[in-house]
Amino acid sequence: MTIRVLVADDHAAVRAGIVLILDGHEDIEVAGQASDGEQAVAMAFDLRPDVVLMDIRMPKLDGISATRELTGIADVLILTTFDLDEYVFGALRAGAAGFLLKSTDADALVEAVRVVARGDGLIAPSVTRRLIAAFGSAAPEYRPREVDSLTPREREVLACLGRGLSNAEISAELHMAEATTKTHVSRLLNKLGLRSRVQAAILAQELSAGDRRTPESLKGRQKTPDQGFPAGA
Incomplete structure (x- = not known):
């Protein structure tokens, strides 16, 4: 089964890098790209992806608020530069299925998408101790x-x-x-x-x-x- 992914990030270069990583795998298809939170929500409702790779700091609607709106529509995997507690806890309370940092290597990112698509969850090891x-x-x-x-x-x-x-x-x-x-x-x-x-x-x-x-x-x-x-x- 092909995993359909929506990539949401306000930096075009970051989106391009993520798409390049994901497109190299036969079981993953990038269904769309969004440059802000509002667009991410609208595209998710329209495209019905399996997983949304969501940045947190985005214009119009932040990633946490967008995640809250997507409950029951798609599984959200937060991918951000920041591991601040307010972002970690906010994302998980909003219903995110996972939380990863952008420093995660390519193989780990691809596996995280597969894990979330299977209905499982994932939290970056660097934030787990603080979380618990x-x-x-x-x-x-x-x-x-x-x-x-x-x-x-x-x-x-x-x-x-x-x-x-x-x-x-x-x-x-x-x-x-x-x-x-x-x-x-x-x-x-x-x-x-x-x-x-x-x-x-x-x-x-x-x-x-x-x-x-x-x-x-x-x-x-x-x-x-x-x-x-x-x-x-």
Whole structure:
């Protein structure tokens, strides 16, 4: 299956470089290019790409606001020069499926696009420690009854997301088809009012760290901050 990508960046040279990298792979097609956030949203609704590679600092509409508007339309992979906490947290709260820095090498960028297109999430290792520390030290934003509404299987899937497992890894561990795993992920996100699996992973970490009526299935092995969320978090 060909992965259709929309590249959104206000610098033409940067867009050209990203397109050059992506066009060299048979399984990826650049469906369009946008020079600002408003154009990115409009083109995403029109072209329906699988993945939007989104810069943060853009005119008319910034990348975080654009990401918020694209929930349910396309998976957004933030690609930015800046790893400021306000950008990282803002992008993930807006529903971004991943966050990478523009210093990422070409092979890692291509693999990140594939990871996000599969429905998995990805966070740059350089920001993972700060991310877990910031969210893990805060009280969960979600009422216990929202977590209690999950089925036992959905709680197991949430625990796996908290450990940074990909859909394929969850399927292998829980002995079910990958399509079934995707269904469970979608349902638990809907029940908890979350925009992305990355947000679900953060919630699982918060619940374990705070031990606030954490479901039994969330008390299993957790990734340490040093491990972070790899390609499949």
